[in-house]
């Protein structure tokens with residue numbers, strides 16, 4: 348049946364690559380830069396081809412997490428909606444961990460479809476021992492294709508844990524087990540390739556996300572009123 352994946356061994360998932368540590372390679376100038384394409388990322392995952400899940404890729408951005416703008420995420424949200432409306436079983440977004448919780452939460456607020464959208468990344472880049480990107484990407488694809496995850500909104504899958512976008516935050520600068528859901532814990536786990544939801548929320552919240560302008564401090568009343576009018580909603584007066 349179109350758009351209805353089995354628990355595993357089937358399904359069609361689109362991976363949007365946005366950059367971050369998971370996509371980094373050594374640069375000539377020293378250090379690492381997010382240079383791997385989404386295709387290269389997916390090709391480097393052991394065991395992914397054997398899952399039977401059909402994976403398509405969109406090479407969306409190649410930047411560090413902090414360089415993603417609101418416009419980038421708005422464009423991502425629209426592209427994701429298009430792919431879900433086209434009948435894929437789920438979507439994976441790979442990006443820098445520093446802003447995973449922000450991307451996931453913003454996508455979640457506007458996500459009304461039943462298919463899962465899963466955000467993941469890596470704490471150790473592909474040049475390091477124990478790089479966690481391939482395992483995180485494999486688990487993310489398995490969750491995105493899973494019937495278990497349908498209706499849960501946007502999820503963050505990291506270290507074989509499945510977190511709700513509305514709860515999760517990055518809690519450590521270097522530890523691969525950095526994503527934590529303080530209020531309620533993870534929704535579930537990926538156990539030897541099988542997503543298991545053990546903590547299903549009774550409901551979730553979506554909103555019509557308004558256009559918001561960020562206002563720097565020091566403006567007078569005229570500037571603030573004009574900016575609120577242009578935003579067509581509310582603003583954040585700093």
Ligand SMILES: NC(=O)CC[C@H](N)C(=O)O
Pocket residue numbers: 366367368369410411412413442443444445446468469470471
């Ligand atoms: N582990 C990471 O992905 C962090 C790398 C970088 N600070 C970023 O957010 O893109």
